[in-house]
Amino acid sequence: MSLELDGVEASRPFIEAAQPDHPSLLDPTHQLDALFGVVNIPNVVWIDEHGMIVRPPEPGWPGPTEYPPSLAARLAERAQAAEAERQQALAEGREPPVDLMTQLRSGQDREAYPDALRDWASRGADSPYAMSPDQVVAASGNRSLDVSAAAAHFELANHLWRAGDRDTAFAHFNACHRLQPDNWTYKRQAWSLVGNERVGGEMGRLTQVPQPGEEADWPFESNFDADVTQLEPGSYYPRTI
Amino acid sequence: MLLDRLDADPIAFADANGWEIKPEGACKGEVCVPLPDTFTLTDLADRLGMAVVDEPTRDLWAVGPETVGGRALVTARAPDPDLIDLEGNPFRLSSLRGPKVVLVAWAPY
Numbered sequence: 573m574s575l576e577l578d579g580v581e582a583s584r585p586f587i588e589a590a591q592p593d594h595p596s597l598l599d600p601t602h603q604l605d606a607l608f609g610v611v612n613i614p615n616v617v618w619i620d621e622h623g624m625i626v627r628p629p630e631p632g633w634p635g636p637t638e639y640p641p642s643l644a645a646r647l648a649e650r651a652q653a654a655e656a657e658r659q660q661a662l663a664e665g666r667e668p669p670v671d672l673m674t675q676l677r678s679g680q681d682r683e684a685y686p687d688a689l690r691d692w693a694s695r696g697a698d699s700p701y702a703m704s705p706d707q708v709v710a711a712s713g714n715r716s717l718d719v720s721a722a723a724a725h726f727e728l729a730n731h732l733w734r735a736g737d738r739d740t741a742f743a744h745f746n747a748c749h750r751l752q753p754d755n756w757t758y759k760r761q762a763w764s765l766v767g768n769e770r771v772g773g774e775m776g777r778l779t780q781v782p783q784p785g786e787e788a789d790w791p792f793e794s795n796f797d798a799d800v801t802q803l804e805p806g807s808y809y810p811r812t813i
Numbered sequence: 814m815l816l817d818r819l820d821a822d823p824i825a826f827a828d829a830n831g832w833e834i835k836p837e838g839a840c841k842g843e844v845c846v847p848l849p850d851t852f853t854l855t856d857l858a859d860r861l862g863m864a865v866v867d868e869p870t871r872d873l874w875a876v877g878p879e880t881v882g883g884r885a886l887v888t889a890r891a892p893d894p895d896l897i898d899l900e901g902n903p904f905r906l907s908s909l910r911g912p913k914v915v916l917v918a919w920a921p922y
Contacts, residue, residue, distance in 0.1 A: 573896060575920045582921050584899055597904050599918075603894035606878040607831075609885025610918045617891075619914040623907065625889045629918070693913060705889035712886035719885075720877030721864035727815055727875040728868050740870060757920065764922035777922040 573597045575604060575613060575757050577730045578765060582777065601730060604629075605757055606723040609713035612756040612809065616685075618692060618702075626692070626702040628712040631680040631809035642774055647673065670801040679809035688813045701813065711812075722752035733765065742791040749794060756808070763796055816854075816874045819865070823854040830879070831892055832861065842888025846881055 574583040577600045587596045604610040608617055609629050616632030619625055639647060651673050658668040692699040703711060713719075729744035745762040752758060760780055767779030770786065780796035782789070800808055814829060824834055832839045838847040839861060846860050858865055862880030867873070881887055891914075896904045906916070 573916060573918055575918055576922070580897075580899055580901065586919075586921055587899060595898070595904065595909070597896040597898055599894060599896055603892075603896075604916075604918050607892035607894055608916075613918050613920045613922075615918040617916040617918075619891045619916060621911060621913060623891050623910050625886065625891050628886060632917070689915065696913075703889075708889040709882070709884050709886050712884045715878070715880045715883055715885045717862060717864055717880055720862065720880050721866055722877070724864050724866035724875035724877035727877075728866060728873065731815055731873070731875075732868070732871075737871075740868065744866075744868070757918070760922050761920065764920075767922075780922070 573599045573604060575599050575602050575610070575761065577601065577734065577761060578768070578777075582768075602723075602726060602757060602761070605726070605755060609715070610757060611713060611752075611754060613760070616689075618689070620696070620702075624705060625708045626697075627812075628703075628708050630812040632685045632689070633680075633682045635686050636682055640774075643778070646775065670803075670805075672797060672800055675800055675803060675805060675808055679806040679811045681811065681813065685813055718751040719755075722748045722755060722758065725751065726758050729762070738791075746791075746793050749792070753799075759794065759799065760796065763792060766791060814876045816876065817872060819853075819855055819874055821854055823852055823857045826854050826876075827857060830863075830876075832857075832879075841879075842890045844881065844887050 574587070574597070576582045576598065580598060583598055590596070604615075611629065612631065614632060615629040616627075617625060617629050618627040654671045654673060658671065661668040688701045692701050696702065725744045725748035729741045729748060732741035732744065745758075748758050749762070763780035764777040767781075768776035770783060771779040781798075782795060814826070827834050827839055832841050834848070835845065838845045839857060840846075848857070848860060852860075855865065858876055864877040866875050866877070868875075879887060891906065893905055893907045896906065898904050906914070
């Protein structure tokens with residue numbers, strides 16, 4: 573399910589390229605955040621034959637991540653730059669900066685996750701990975717009044733953005749991000765709208781930081797690189813299996 | 814949920830948010846929250862711990878999800894969001910009932 577408010581066409585190329593034999597759906601209002609507690613992508617939920625959740629939203633992958641060539645090249649550049657920064661910091665006796673790529677790859681074990689999923693697929697409730705209803709509720713995310721307000725602000729921002737009222741939409745996006753700072757779909761969605769406008773093309777929606785020289789014109793109070801590098805290692809995709 | 818008025822029918826509002834009004838109160842799965850004999854939409858939102866945020870320039874309100882119990886899920890019974898397919902056709906998650914379902918949230922960002 574694609575959590576994308578910016579129209580069907582933003583998701584279509586990925587779905588058509590994957591040629592899935594399962595339903596591939598769109599959630600343009602991010603109901604999965606409000607109703608299930610999804611806070612990042614990818615997030616995966618396991619639901620049994622009776623419609624009962626047996627694992628609440630958690631980071632999950634079908635195996636080691638394979639990136640398309642253009643993105644892989646960009647990530648390799650970033651890794652090289654990060655290593656150069658680290659070496660320079662060490663040479664100058666400074667604490668090395670947080671390596672963004674290490675942060676993104678820490679936490680949930682991308683190789684073990686599909687094995688756990690296969691175990692549940694074959695053993696059902698006997699799988700050690702299947703949770704009881706009480707465990708599922710307890711393991712679902714924190715839901716405070718601030719988190720509820722964040723969802724409400726996001727819904728207003730979503731509506732206003734699509735209505736063309738950009739400044740008011742930005743105000744609600746920023747309020748949303750302040751109230752639930754650990755919800756990355758709310759942040760990445762908003763940042764990607766502006767990144768797509770300014771950069772466009774294959775990397776547009778993946779550009780979630782102000783471009784050089786455009787920092788003062790960035791309408792958000794935060795951006796991807798600044799926020800992710802402040803996290804404790806492993807907390808972007810927390811390990812749950 | 815977006816609303817253009819806060820004096821809308823509370824029963825319909827409850828239903829749209831997955832809550833059923835029963836003699837024992839507003840119920841979702843095995844959880845019931847007591848209600849007074851008569852109540853408004855804002856009373857219900859207050860009892861369920863739903864934030865109400867307004868956008869005064871548009872006469873528009875958004876009501877956030879419930880916070881009863883302090884967890885994202887009130888019950889392990891799967892919610893049934895309103896989804897669409899690539900052609901814009903509505904799709905209910907509950908229509909997949911029968912086999913196991915693995916729900917994957919992704920995005921093109």
